[in-house]
Every structure is written in C-alpha cells, then in structure tokens.
Amino acid sequence: MARALMSNPGRWAGVGLILLGLCWTLAAQVAWAGDAQHFVRPGSKAATLGGCVEATPFMRRNHMELIKHQRDITVHQGIRGARYSLAGCIDCHVSHTADGQAVAINSKQQFCYACHAFAAVKVDCFDCHAAVPRGGPLSAAASGQGATSERDPRGE
C-alpha cells in the first residue's frame, strides 16, 4: 500500500486533505468547548461535568426543540424526569451566590441570559417555571420527609 501511495501524488493530496479536515474538526471542538466553559457559570453543577445531555454544539442549536418536545410528553402523557427536562437544565446550570443562594438562571449574566441577550431571543420559560430549583419532583409531604425548607429559595 505504501508503495502505491508513494507512486501516486493524487493520493498524497487526498490524505493531506483528510488530515487537514481532522485537524480543523479537532480545533473547532476545542474552541467550542472553551466557549462553552465561558457561558457555563462557575460553581454550577454543569461546570464540574464533561458535557451536557447532548454535544454542546447540538445543544446550542437545538435545546429549544428538545425541551419543547419533552414538555408535551410530560404534560399530556405524564412522563417525568426524562433526559431533556427543563428542571434538569436548571438543576445543573444554576449558579449560587457566596452564601449559597441559587441565582435565577435567566437573570443578568447567568446561563440562559448570556446567549439569549446576544441572540435577542426572549425566554418565556420562566414566566411560569421556577428559575431556581425550588422543591423537588415531589412535595415534602408526599415524599414523607415532614416539613423541610422547600419554600427556601435555595430549594431542594
């Protein structure tokens, strides 16, 4: 094979192109990952994890499709806690103040705001949904824990 390659300059060019493509892809991935670190808030659970529920470039473009699809399944069929839940996004991406208070995820310089302000896309989610984790998937009464601090803005 090696002899065949050496005897064919066209093949060399092909191999070169492929290598160039691979290098470019790698560089792009690294750049994207670095970018993502910029928007992921330090101190959030997401900052400690290697990746989101899907690849970061995919999440950037399609997160709204994922949660929009899952919301219908949750509301109409009652399937909860699946892979693309908004509560999951908030749990993972919310950051905390020095005294441990969760900061609303859509407030200035927080995870949602950072891109949405740049893209000039209004986020309607938090008109209804809690912007910090507040209370678990079940009430304290339902999960048999008695009175807990579920009304505390720190939640959980």
Add this chain to the structure above:
Amino acid sequence: MMKHPDETIDQGRRDWFGLAAAATAAVAAPGVILHLASANTAPEAQPASSAVRWGLLIDTNKCTSGCRDCVDACDRENGLDLQTKPPTEAPTAWADQKAVWVRKVKLADGLTGRVTNLPLMCQHCEHPPCVDVCPTGASFKRADGIVMVDRHICIGCRYCMMACPYQARSFIHQPMHDQLTRVPRGKGCVESCNLCVSRRDHGLPSTACADACTAAGKGAIVFGDLKDPASPISLALKAMPSRQLREDLALNTGVRYKGV
C-alpha cells in the same frame, strides 16, 4: 489463467477496513447495549394509562365547618401559598381573584336548616365542558381521567372558567415569581386541581387533600382508581349511596359526594 494485475488483493487495504469496522463497532456497541438495558420501568417513565380513572369520594358527614386542612395541604403541595397580594389590589378583590384549587363550600337547606360542609374542586368529568369549549386544546383530559390545563398552549381566554359548572378554575392575573419546580404557574393562564398530578406520575397512592383529611382524623376524602373494582374508593361507592354534583348535566364526574 493469469489474474489481471488490477485484481490482486491488496491485503493492507483489507486490514485497514477490518480495523475501521472493529473500531466503529467498539464505539457504537456500548451505546446500543446501554440503550437496550435502560428500558425504564419506573412509574415516572410510564405514560398515563386509560386502564385507570382517578377519582375522589368525599363523605360530607365527616367534613366539618371551619376545618381547612385539605385546602391548606393543597396550597402547600402546589405552591399556592406562595402567591402574594399585588400592592395595587384591594384585599377584597384579592380574596376573590387569587388562585384556589379547593374551596370549602357550605350548603344550607332552607326548609330543614341542615348545613352540609364540603370541599369543592375540579370534578374531573368524563365529559368536561371546559375541554369542549377550549379554543386551543389547552384544556384537556389525560388518559387516566385527570382534567388539566396545558399552560404552554393556554391563551388565557377563560372560556373554560365560564363553562365549568363548579367554578373550579382560577386565572392568574399577575406575574408570578415563587413557583415550585414541580408546579409551574404563570400570568395569563387558567389552572385548577389536577389530582396532584406529579404524585400520580410518580406512582404515589394518595393526594395532598386526602392525606391531610386522614391526618386530621376525619377521613372524609378517599382517593383511588374508579376502574379498579377492588380499590377502597370503588368498594365504598358500591357500599354506600353517593351523588355527583349537578348530575343533571350528565358529566360523569370523577369526584363523588356522600350525604348531599
């Protein structure tokens, strides 16, 4: 016969394809196996089923005047106790407008003077008028009989509030800030009792109001599956006379009352 030179087998090329196929399989296999293994049987992963129909049986003989335990439990369960009066609103108007999913109602018979107390919430009709009139499909009935509002498509027109014979629905007039994660609520949407839908989806046995009534020692509210003949609610319905409120409307309500 001699082979044409071009037809000789390039072993290096074959090895390369073999290696590539093996590498692809090694990358893909764990994903496939994980996908097969994660067929989730947890209750929250199962869709609501029409094999059940959730309902309540309320014994008004056991319900007492002045007790609000079911209402308070509902408020805590769904974060309704987190709503605050807007500064511009008069206290009387707020008492009228704030969201309430369970109301305590007192019925007085003018002839005999007999007074009956009962909690009134969404009756989870089999043929819900609120679903009939909804122009967007936001008001809907789940497979398990729970009537609820999909706030994502509710436009806040409030036709359902007009149509409901039980005044079971509330409208949120002001921006909300302190919602619970499990109960998203917001301005411009209608809402009502959803039989503690997050508890249903997690396969828990009861509702907040029924639990509170039992804890208070009254036991006036029984929750259960109306389609299961062996469930406590079905046995109680079979044993004792009960009624639907406004049974003349033939809505086949999921909430039944004894002693009215």
